[in-house]
Amino acid sequence: xxxxxxxxxxxxxxxxxxxxxxxxxxxxxxxxxxxxxxxxxxxxxxxxxxxxxxxxxxxxxxxxxxxxxxxxxxxxxxxxxxxxxxxxxxxxxxxxxxxxxxxxxxxxxxxxxxxxxxxxxxxxxxxxxxxxxxxxxxxxxxxxxxxxxxxxxxxxxxxxxxxxxxxxxxxxxxxxxxxxxxxxxxxxxxxxxxxxxxxxxxxxxxxxxxxxxxxxxxxxxxxxxxxxxxxxxxxxxxxxxxxxxxxxxxxxxxxxxxxxxxxxxxxxxxxxxxxxxxxxxxxxxxxxxxxxxxxxxxxxxxxxxxxxxxxxxxxxxxxxxxxxxxxxxxxxxxxxxxxxxxxxxxxxxxxxxxxxxxxxxxxxxxxxxxxxxxxxxxxxxx
Amino acid sequence: xxxxxxxxxxxxxxxxxxxxxxxxxxxxxxxxxxxxxxxxxxxxxxxxxxxxxxxxxxxxxxxxxxxxxxxxxxxxxxxxxxxxxxxxxxxxxxxxxxxxxxxxxxxxxxxxxxxxxxxxxxxxxxxxxxxxxxxxxxxxxxxxxxxxxxxxxxxxxxxxxxxxxxxxxxxxxxxxxxxxxxxxxxxxxxxxxxxxxxxxxxxxxxxxxxxxxxxxxxxxxxxxxxxxxxxxxxxxxxxxxxxxxxxxxxxxxxxxxxx
Ligand SMILES: Cc1cc2nc3c(=O)[nH]c(=O)nc-3n(C[C@H](O)[C@H](O)[C@H](O)COP(=O)(O)OP(=O)(O)OC[C@H]3O[C@@H](n4cnc5c(N)ncnc54)[C@H](O)[C@@H]3O)c2cc1C
Numbered sequence: 001x002x003x004x005x006x007x008x009x010x011x012x013x014x015x016x017x018x019x020x021x022x023x024x025x026x027x028x029x030x031x032x033x034x035x036x037x038x039x040x041x042x043x044x045x046x047x048x049x050x051x052x053x054x055x056x057x058x059x060x061x062x063x064x065x066x067x068x069x070x071x072x073x074x075x076x077x078x079x080x081x082x083x084x085x086x087x088x089x090x091x092x093x094x095x096x097x098x099x100x101x102x103x104x105x106x107x108x109x110x111x112x113x114x115x116x117x118x119x120x121x122x123x124x125x126x127x128x129x130x131x132x133x134x135x136x137x138x139x140x141x142x143x144x145x146x147x148x149x150x151x152x153x154x155x156x157x158x159x160x161x162x163x164x165x166x167x168x169x170x171x172x173x174x175x176x177x178x179x180x181x182x183x184x185x186x187x188x189x190x191x192x193x194x195x196x197x198x199x200x201x202x203x204x205x206x207x208x209x210x211x212x213x214x215x216x217x218x219x220x221x222x223x224x225x226x227x228x229x230x231x232x233x234x235x236x237x238x239x240x241x242x243x244x245x246x247x248x249x250x251x252x253x254x255x256x257x258x259x260x261x262x263x264x265x266x267x268x269x270x271x272x273x274x275x276x277x278x279x280x281x282x283x284x285x286x287x288x289x290x291x292x293x294x295x296x297x298x299x300x301x302x303x304x305x306x307x308x309x310x311x312x313x314x315x316x317x318x319x320x321x322x323x324x325x326x327x328x329x330x331x332x333x334x335x336x337x338x339x340x341x342x343x344x345x346x347x348x349x350x351x352x353x354x355x356x357x358x359x360x361x362x363x364x365x366x367x368x369x370x371x372x373x374x375x376x377x378x379x380x381x382x
Numbered sequence: 383x384x385x386x387x388x389x390x391x392x393x394x395x396x397x398x399x400x401x402x403x404x405x406x407x408x409x410x411x412x413x414x415x416x417x418x419x420x421x422x423x424x425x426x427x428x429x430x431x432x433x434x435x436x437x438x439x440x441x442x443x444x445x446x447x448x449x450x451x452x453x454x455x456x457x458x459x460x461x462x463x464x465x466x467x468x469x470x471x472x473x474x475x476x477x478x479x480x481x482x483x484x485x486x487x488x489x490x491x492x493x494x495x496x497x498x499x500x501x502x503x504x505x506x507x508x509x510x511x512x513x514x515x516x517x518x519x520x521x522x523x524x525x526x527x528x529x530x531x532x533x534x535x536x537x538x539x540x541x542x543x544x545x546x547x548x549x550x551x552x553x554x555x556x557x558x559x560x561x562x563x564x565x566x567x568x569x570x571x572x573x574x575x576x577x578x579x580x581x582x583x584x585x586x587x588x589x590x591x592x593x594x595x596x597x598x599x600x601x602x603x604x605x606x607x608x609x610x611x612x613x614x615x616x617x618x619x620x621x622x623x624x625x626x627x628x629x630x631x632x633x634x635x636x637x638x639x640x641x
Contacts, residue, residue, distance in 0.1 A: 005451070006574050009458055012415075013569040048571030061571045 045117030072248020081355030101226025160210025474599025
């Protein structure tokens with residue numbers, strides 16, 4: 001990836017925005033178990049962050065993918081995982097399918113306000129009985145004239161307590177398996193949409209996670225994103241954007257963790273010398289740094305592939321797998337080398353340790369990435 | 383309305399800085415950035431220009447090596463164009479020398495209003511804007527915490543130790559703004575892309591008709607004679623609260639005559 005003056009300027013603008021509008025509130029939001037998306041998102045919309053690669057017709061920036069890389073890296077440096085994840089949902093998890101497959105009318109009503117940050121969006125796929133196995137979802141939309149009547153529930157939905165609309169995956173036919181599912185824009189103000197629970201979590205506290213229920217929710221069939229019955233396939237494409245931005249966030253978060261740990265280790269003394277004077281620590285950190293470097297360049301290669309219009313499934317899958325694992329290892333090692341302070345709730349290392357656990361589960365568990373790769377590389381019998 | 387904003391491009395304050403061992407001047411090699419204290423003037427200018435149809439914001443800067451990085455930031459915020467004065471003969475200029483150059487450049491933009499920060503973050507002399515005003519023959523109002531243009535005059539709330547003064551002054555005028563005047567916007571993606579093609583008029587001192595002997599190290603009437611390490615701060619006094627913390631802090635503040 002070639003970093004131009006425009007990339008640098010965009011990076012510094014985001015850095016300043018996050019520094020002033022997010023960082024001072026992170027501790028409070030973490031304690032509150034949520035953050036004010038409707039206050040924050042318009043500020044992000046104003047700089048173009050929420051519609052970077054989207055068409056200008058909907059208020060998007062028409063930027064190339066490299067700016068999403070910059071945004072992801074800077075998001076990763078925010079002092080918690082929760083708020084960046086919530087922003088990433090709006091940027092790259094709940095909206096890509098609507099942009100790519102949605103009707104002009106749907107885009108005008110739901111995508112454009114999401115890009116401006118006026119509406120908050122969620123992606124609602126996972127259910128109590130179906131997470132990794134997306135084809136197992138049971139939430140059903142039954143057609144009644146020009147309307148869908150939706151019944152079912154969704155679990156672990158990020159931004160779920162404050163979303164204005166959901167990109168909902170539901171069964172719209174009896175075909176079973178991968179067929180007969182559709183993505184539907186469901187406004188949460190409709191009768192029958194309820195937040196049944198706000199969930200408590202190991203980490204990512206500042207991001208609200210909800211269980212949602214749907215009882216005879218009536219939505220126009222015109223709210224279907226793209227083709228009826230193609231929801232599964234469209235969601236698989238949408239997952240690519242989700243996995244890619246996850247990797248870009250890892251690049252930023254790992255870089256920052258390594259930098260902060262280096263600084264601490266050069267000051268903290270034990271046995272008459274800085275901790276950093278121990279070769280074991282030097283080598284461990286150097287190796288993490290090396291692997292981070294490889295991840296960065298792998299991610300840049302992925303981004304270049306996106307800009308060339310190539311299929312980047314392999315890149316997104318490997319990047320997400322290796323990035324999530326490296327981030328966990330970095331969090332563990334940085335905490336370890338900080339000793340007691342590293343374990344304290346007040347210290348960044350403990351939040352980072354808790355938050356990073358998620359990325360090996362969300363956006364497709366590590367094993368799901370391996371499953372995709374095993375098939376791709378013919379390690380599974382056909 | 384033509385609004386000119388004086389913007390300084392300075393070494394990144396977050397990066398380690400150094401002084402030239404012989405001249406004691408700040409080393410300005412490497413990339414420069416927009417002085418944060420100038421972002422308030424830029425924002426104020428954009429807001430004022432937004433209120434009067436057909437207004438335009440022009441940036442004026444003097445910097446070595448044709449540096450435009452900081453200008454690009456201000457252009458990305460929304461300024462229309464920039465005038466940059468860059469000339470090897472300007473190295474070592476003092477505040478007055480800089481003021482002469484900026485005044486000559488500002489004159490070209492035929493301003494109705496000139497905004498500047500109260501002082502730069504790297505030099506801190508705080509004398510330049512009033513010198514510019516004097517050279518332009520304009521009135522100056524300093525330390526503005528709010529600025530409004532009403533017809534042919536500017537109305538300013540001028541920050542004082544006790545509160546603020548309300549000052550009116552005819553245009554054209556030079557006004558220096560404090561960091562509290564407005565919240566600077568963050569350059570948007572659109573703004574950043576648009577800034578790429580905005581004009582930056584790069585001038586030398588001969589373009590401005592300035593005699594080299596009046597500026598730079600040769601023209602400087604001010605020099606840095608000596609630099610010394612800042613005295614290390616003493617440790618201070620720790621007050622352990624044993625229920626009487628408030629009284630003891632009050633007593634301490636009275637003792638040092640703060641209250
Ligand atoms: C904080 C948080 C936020 C979330 N946000 C959202 C959201 O906004 N929207 C949304 O739709 N979902 C969201 N999710 C759900 C997330 O995507 C799922 O939890 C994830 O896909 C795993 O699904 P599951 O929990 O049902 O686990 P399961 O599918 O039950 O899998 C359990 C474990 O089994 C293993 N496993 C599964 N399949 C295989 C296999 N084939 N081979 C080997 N091992 C396997 C994996 O280790 C996996 O972690 C969120 C989850 C969390 C925790």
